Amino acid sequence: MRGTVLADIAPNGLRPELEHLLAKGGRTQMVYAWYPEPGRLELRYLASAAAREDFRMWRCTPEAEMPSLADLAPLLGWYEREIMDLFGLPFRGHPEPHHLVLHEGVPSAPPPFSPAAHGEALVPEGSLRHRTPVIESTEVQELPFGPVRADVFESAEFLFFYLGERIIYYQPSLFFKHRGMEKRFEGRPPAAGVVLAERVSGVGSFAHALAYCQAVEAAAECVVPPRAAALRVLLAELERLYNHLHYLGHLAGTTTLKVGEAQGKLLEERGKQINSRLTGSRFLRSLLTPGGLRRDLDPKPWLGTMLEALREDIAEYTNLLEHSESHLDRLIGTGVLEREVAFDQGATGPIDRASGVNRDLRRDHPYAAYDALDLEVPVEQAGDADARAKVRIAELGASLALMQRVLLLLPDGPVAAPVAPPPGSEGLGWVESPRGTLFYAVHIGNDGKLARVKIKSPSFSNWRCFPFTVYDTNMMDYAINEASFGLTIAGCDR
Numbered sequence: 001m002r003g004t005v006l007a008d009i010a011p012n013g014l015r016p017e018l019e020h021l022l023a024k025g026g027r028t029q030m031v032y033a034w035y036p037e038p039g040r041l042e043l044r045y046l047a048s049a050a051a052r053e054d055f056r057m058w059r060c061t062p063e064a065e066m067p068s069l070a071d072l073a074p075l076l077g078w079y080e081r082e083i084m085d086l087f088g089l090p091f092r093g094h095p096e097p098h099h100l101v102l103h104e105g106v107p108s109a110p111p112p113f114s115p116a117a118h119g120e121a122l123v124p125e126g127s128l129r130h131r132t133p134v135i136e137s138t139e140v141q142e143l144p145f146g147p148v149r150a151d152v153f154e155s156a157e158f159l160f161f162y163l164g165e166r167i168i169y170y171q172p173s174l175f176f177k178h179r180g181m182e183k184r185f186e187g188r189p190p191a192a193g194v195v196l197a198e199r200v201s202g203v204g205s206f207a208h209a210l211a212y213c214q215a216v217e218a219a220a221e222c223v224v225p226p227r228a229a230a231l232r233v234l235l236a237e238l239e240r241l242y243n244h245l246h247y248l249g250h251l252a253g254t255t256t257l258k259v260g261e262a263q264g265k266l267l268e269e270r271g272k273q274i275n276s277r278l279t280g281s282r283f284l285r286s287l288l289t290p291g292g293l294r295r296d297l298d299p300k301p302w303l304g305t306m307l308e309a310l311r312e313d314i315a316e317y318t319n320l321l322e323h324s325e326s327h328l329d330r331l332i333g334t335g336v337l338e339r340e341v342a343f344d345q346g347a348t349g350p351i352d353r354a355s356g357v358n359r360d361l362r363r364d365h366p367y368a369a370y371d372a373l374d375l376e377v378p379v380e381q382a383g384d385a386d387a388r389a390k391v392r393i394a395e396l397g398a399s400l401a402l403m404q405r406v407l408l409l410l411p412d413g414p415v416a417a418p419v420a421p422p423p424g425s426e427g428l429g430w431v432e433s434p435r436g437t438l439f440y441a442v443h444i445g446n447d448g449k450l451a452r453v454k455i456k457s458p459s460f461s462n463w464r465c466f467p468f469t470v471y472d473t474n475m476m477d478y479a480i481n482e483a484s485f486g487l488t489i490a491g492c493d494r
Contacts, residue, residue, distance in 0.1 A: 002218040003365070004055045004428045011063050014045070018072050021047055021056070027343070028073040029055075031080065033062075033087045034443060034452035038115045041089065046428070046439065046456070051364035055428065068094040075346025078464050086113045101175045113183065133169055135161060140168065147176045154489035162475055170470040174463060174493050181494040185453035190216045190290060190421055190442070193450055197440070198285050200455060201491035203246075206239045206284040207433035208440075212453070214367060215442040216290040218427030220419045228292030228415040229369040234299065234406045235284050236368070236431065237399040242271035243434035244392045244399075245314070247486045248321065251389060254483045255330040263317050267310070274306055292416035304407050311400045318393045331386035335469035335481035338383060345468065346461040349436020350391040351485060355383035361432035373405055385484035392486075423448050433458055435486055459491035 009017055018028065029046040036042050043066070045058040068091040070077035080091045081100035088111035091097075110116045135142070146157035155176040161169035181200050185193050197212035198205040210232060217224060224232075249264020272282040278299055279287055287293055321327060337347065342355035352359060360377045362370045378394030380387035421427070421444045429440045436458030445451035466485055470478065 001057060001426055001428055002221065004057045004218075006057045006059060009045075009058045009060050011060060011066060014058065014060060014069060015067065015072065017058065018047075018069055021049065022072065024049065026050075026056075028069075028076055029437070029439060030454070030456040031069075031076055031083070032441065032454040033083045033089060033113070034454070035113075035115060036443075036451075041087065043083075043089075044441065044454075046441070048365075051359075055365070055430075057428070062089055065090045065092045067092050070095055074344045075461065075464065078460065085111070087111050088114060101178055103176065112180070132159065132171065133161070137163075139163060147173075154493075156489055160475070160478075165475045167470055167473050167475055167478070170467050172463065172467060174489055176493070177489075178493050182453055182455055185450045188450050189448075190219075190419070190444065190450060193442075193453065194288055194290070198283075198288075200494050201457065201459070201488055202283060203243055203488060204239070204433050204435065204438070204491060206235055206288070207431045207438055208455075209285075209288040210236060210368070211429040211431040211433075211438045211440040212442070213288050213290045214429030214431070215427040215440040215453075216421055216429070217419060218429060219421035219425040219442055219444055220290070220427070222291055222417055222419045224292050224368075225414045225417055226369070226411045227296075227413045228417075230406050230410050231293060231297055231299075231415065232288075232368040233370060233373065234403055234410075235279070235287065237403050237406075238271065238275055238278075239284055240399050240434045241310075241396065241403075242268050242275065243486075244396050245271055247392055247483075248318070248389065251331075251385075251480070251483045252321065252327060254480045255327045257321075257324060257327045260317075260321055260324065260327065267314060267317060270310055270313075274303070274310070278303060289416065291419040292414070294416075296415045300407055300410070304404060307400055307403055311397075314396055314400070318396070321389075322393070328386060330477070330480050331389060331484070332382075332384060334385040334477045335473065335484055336382070336384045337465060337469050339381075341468050342383065342465060345465040347436075347465040348458045348461045349433070350388055350395065351462050351465065352436065353378065354380045354387035354391045356381045361430055361437055365430060367430065369406070372409075373402060375402065385480055388484045388486075421448075435459055435488070435491065436462065455494055457491045457494060459488045460494075463487055463489075463492045 026047055026049040031045045033043050041062055043060040043062050047056040068080055077096055083089050085099055085101040140161055140163050143160040147155040157173040159171040160167055184196055193212055194209050197208040200208045245264055245268040249261045252260030252264055275284055276282045337355045339356040342352055342357055358379045363375045363377055376398040378391050380390050423446045426443045431438045438458055439456035441454040443452040462485055
């Protein structure tokens with residue numbers, strides 16, 4: 001597997017291996033399960049060490065009950081619970097043994113990812129509820145909010161216990177519309193998987209498709225032509241551009257800065273119009289294919305001119321945001337995520353970097369043409385809503401500069417190479433999406449079709465971290481705090 005060191009580890013060897021990794025400053029990324037053949041389950045643990053070093057992939061044949069590693073690496077907690085729900089493999093000593101994905105009344109036996117799954121037995125009502133604290137005071141109020149929410153927000157239920165305006169307990173419940181996207185890949189030709197990857201999370205269509213294509217390319221040991229690699233960088237940064245502009249507009253709306261909201265979303269619209277003129281798709285879809293691009297693009301010279309005009313307007317807009325006292329007053333000190341919590345719980349992307357963790361896959365594990373480009377990675381230390389906004393504002397400037405450099409150095413040549421991953425091969429692809437680290441692990445079956453596709457989505461990680469910023473905060477600041485994380489439920493509930 002290109003870019004990854006694969007090692008076989010017995011169940012009793014996982015803990016010492018993880019302790020060694022953490023002692024050297026490494027970090028786990030995820031654990032997932034799959035069936036290499038019917039009736040034989042296998043676990044894969046993905047970990048990262050130092051920048052520019054290959055990722056570690058540990059292959060483990062599980063026992064009937066696996067030891068949980070969530071006490072050492074808390075970010076594995078949700079992945080272990082997901083495996084318990086979808087594959088039926090228990091993890092001994094898990095600190096949160098209740099269900100994560102399944103809800104009352106959904107098929108549970110056999111587990112949804114079991115080759116024998118028929119959906120016959122249903123989860124009984126009341127068996128999945130997260131354990132809530134016992135509240136004896138009559139002054140504490142309980143507010144279950146959702147899963148249906150106003151406007152166009154995705155389905156989720158949030159449970160608040162609050163005293164006055166102070167939140168003393170908070171529990172989000174997601175996965176109300178779990179679409180089984182990973183399962184949908186199975187049995188499809190590798191080239192057909194791009195269409196599914198583009199639809200895992202609409203606002204990350206290009207990032208998901210790119211990570212998927214790179215995983216297939218790694219399985220096939222395919223080298224993408226230089227022009228296609230450079231254009232992939234350009235398109236990835238265009239996606240980051242409109243995402244961050246939408247984020248700033250939405251965040252301004254939560255602080256009641258309505259003019260700031262309108263201006264941010266107008267700039268977002270201009271970014272999407274650039275996407276449409278360049279590619280025919282506002283969300284940059286139907287461009288990628290394993291091996292490169294479906295077709296060539298001609299972005300010069302008009303694109304550089306439009307990006308420069310947009311850069312000037314963005315600079316004016318963000319300057320106004322950063323000097324609007326009513327806006328800043330609501331952001332500074334709101335939703336603080338401590339650095340240690342961000343690292344342990346698996347925060348990623350701007351959330352991670354706003355808490356002082358200096359990591360970015362574009363620089364640390366470069367892909368496409370990023371290794372040939374100078375990349376500025378902004379980092380803040382405060383870990384609050386203001387720091388998260390500052391990181392994204394700085395990334396806007398860095399992305400615009402990066403795109404102009406790509407246009408200046410864009411090479412000629414083909415934009416696609418043949419790809420044919422052999423039966424039994426596997427590959428790992430990764431992207432620093434607008435919301436953080438995104439991984440696709442792809443396994444090719446003996447028939448040459450997709451046997452397993454595992455997605456590590458940034459929102460899956462950041463939703464896990466978010467509650468740590470809500471406890472002991474103010475109800476009036478909750479919407480601001482949630483908006484400052486830039487979370488998507490579709491990206492989590494895949």
